[in-house]
Amino acid sequence: MEARTPRGFHDVLPDEVRRWQFIEDNARRIFDLYGFSEIRIPVLEFTEIFARSLGTTTDIVEKEMYTFTDRDGSSITLRPEGTAGVVRAFVENSMHAKAPVSKLWYGGMMFRHERPQKGRYRGFYQIGAELLGPEDPASDAELITMVWKFLESTGLSERLTLEISSLGDNNCRPQYKEKLVAYFEPQSEKLCPDCRRRLGTNPLRILDCKEDGCKKTAAGAPKMIDNLCPDCSAHFEAVENYLENAGVPYTINPKIVRGLDYYTRTVFEVTTNELGSQNAIAAGGRYDGLVEELGGPKTPAVGFATGMERLVLLHEKAHPGGFQKEVAVFVAHLGEGARTAAFKLTSALRDRGVSAEMEYGGKSLKSQLKRADKSGARYTFIIGEDELSRGKVKLRRMETSTEEEVDIELAPSLSF
Ligand code: HAM
Numbered sequence: 001m002e003a004r005t006p007r008g009f010h011d012v013l014p015d016e017v018r019r020w021q022f023i024e025d026n027a028r029r030i031f032d033l034y035g036f037s038e039i040r041i042p043v044l045e046f047t048e049i050f051a052r053s054l055g056t057t058t059d060i061v062e063k064e065m066y067t068f069t070d071r072d073g074s075s076i077t078l079r080p081e082g083t084a085g086v087v088r089a090f091v092e093n094s095m096h097a098k099a100p101v102s103k104l105w106y107g108g109m110m111f112r113h114e115r116p117q118k119g120r121y122r123g124f125y126q127i128g129a130e131l132l133g134p135e136d137p138a139s140d141a142e143l144i145t146m147v148w149k150f151l152e153s154t155g156l157s158e159r160l161t162l163e164i165s166s167l168g169d170n171n172c173r174p175q176y177k178e179k180l181v182a183y184f185e186p187q188s189e190k191l192c193p194d195c196r197r198r199l200g201t202n203p204l205r206i207l208d209c210k211e212d213g214c215k216k217t218a219a220g221a222p223k224m225i226d227n228l229c230p231d232c233s234a235h236f237e238a239v240e241n242y243l244e245n246a247g248v249p250y251t252i253n254p255k256i257v258r259g260l261d262y263y264t265r266t267v268f269e270v271t272t273n274e275l276g277s278q279n280a281i282a283a284g285g286r287y288d289g290l291v292e293e294l295g296g297p298k299t300p301a302v303g304f305a306t307g308m309e310r311l312v313l314l315h316e317k318a319h320p321g322g323f324q325k326e327v328a329v330f331v332a333h334l335g336e337g338a339r340t341a342a343f344k345l346t347s348a349l350r351d352r353g354v355s356a357e358m359e360y361g362g363k364s365l366k367s368q369l370k371r372a373d374k375s376g377a378r379y380t381f382i383i384g385e386d387e388l389s390r391g392k393v394k395l396r397r398m399e400t401s402t403e404e405e406v407d408i409e410l411a412p413s414l415s416f
C-alpha cells in the first residue's frame with residue numbers, strides 16, 4: 001500500500017506546529033481580553049444544519065460538502081465552517097437564557113471539497129469567534145477590532161488589508177435583488193450557465209462568480225451599499241465611527257458579497273496580496289436571522305473565522321526560519337556508568353524546569369556534540385568515567401566551546 005493522505009489533506013509537522021502554536025497562543029490571549037470563552041463542538045452535524053444556515057444555493061452546500069448517510073439513515077455532513085455548529089449549540093443548550101450576551105470562540109478542522117491549490121485545502125483549520133446577543137453596531141466594531149488586534153499580535157497586520165461593507169437586511173435586500181435581476185436579465189447571455197440559473201435563485205451569488213464574463217458583467221451592477229434602508233445605513237455608519245475611534249484601519253469595498261447566505265448588514269474580509277489567488281486570510285460579518293432559522297429566539301449575532309494554513313503561510317514568508325524547538329541543555333556521556341549518571345542528571349534538570357536532552361546509545365563524543373549543536377542547546381554537560389569517579393562533570397558553553405568542571409551534585413541547580 002501507499003502511505004499518503006487523500007488529496008487536499010495535509011499533515012502539520014512538529015517544526016511547523018510551533019508556528020501554529022505561536023498564532024494560537026496569540027488568538028487565545030487576545031480573545032480572552034475581549035471576554036470570549038472557548039467552545040468545542042463536534043466536527044459533524046446533521047446535513048440540514050448546514051443547508052439551512054449557509055443557504056442551499058451556495059457553492060459550499062451545492063458542491064463542496066462531505067456528506068454521508070449514517071447507519072441509521074440520517075444525513076450527516078463534516079462541518080464546512082464553524083458558525084452553523086456554534087449556533088446549533090447555542091440553541092440546543094438554551095444559551096440565550098443563561099446570559100444576554102454569549103462570546104464564543106473555537107478552533108478546528110473544516111472540510112470543503114474544493115479544488116486544492118496553495119492555500120486552499122479540502123481539510124483546513126479555522127479559528128473563529130461568534131458574538132451572540134447584541135444588535136448594537138458597537139458589537140460589530142468590537143469583533144472587527146478584536147480580529148485586527150489578533151492579526152497585529154502575530155506581526156502580520158502590515159501585510160493585510162481590512163475591507164468592510166454592508167449587505168443590508170430583510171427590509172432592503174429583497175428590493176436590491178430585484179434591481180440586480182433587472183440589471184442582469186437583459187444581458188444574461190454574457191453570464192455562465194450557473195449564473196443564469198442563479199438569476200432565478202440567488203442573484204447576489206452572481207457578484208461572487210469567478211468566470212470572466214460574469215465578472216465583467218457584474219462590474220457595472222448596482223451596489224448593495226448604495227441601496228441600504230435608513231436603519232442599515234445608520235448601523236453601517238456607526239460601525240465605521242467605532243472603528244475609526246478604535247484606530248482600526250479599514251477601507252470600504254462594496255463588492256464584498258461573501259460565499260454564505262446567512263449574512264445581514266456588516267460584512268468584512270481581511271486579505272493579503274502575498275499569497276496569490278487564495279488571498280482571504282479572515283472574514284466574517286453579522287447574521288441576525290440565523291439563530292431563529294435554527295429554531296432559537298430572535299438573537300442578532302456577528303462573527304468571523306480565519307484560515308490557519310493561510311496565516312501560517314504568510315507568517316513563514318514574513319519570518320522564515322527560527323521556529324525550531326530548542327533545548328537549553330544537552331547531556332553527553334562516555335562509558336556505561338556515565339550513561340546512568342547522564343540519565344539521572346537529565347531528569348534532575350527537567351525537574352527544575354530546564355529543558356534537557358541526552359544522547360541515546362554509545363556514540364562518539366564528536367557525534368554527540370554535533371547533535372548537541374543541532375538541538376540548539378546553549379550548554380552541554382559531558383560526563384566521562386574519569387570525572388565521574390571524582391564526582392565531577394564537564395560543562396561546555398556551546399557558543400565559545402569553553403569548558404569547566406563542576407560538581408555533579410550541583411549541576412542541576414546551575415542557572416542556564
Ligand atoms: P469563510 O470566508 O468561508 O467564512 O472562511 C473563513 C476563512 O477560512 C477564509 O477567509 C480562509 O482564510 C479560510 N478558508 C476557507 N476555505 C478554505 C480552504 N478551502 N482552505 C484553506 N482555508 C480556507 C466562514 O467560514 C464563516 N463561518 C466566518 C464567519 C464566522 N462568519 C460569521 N461568523
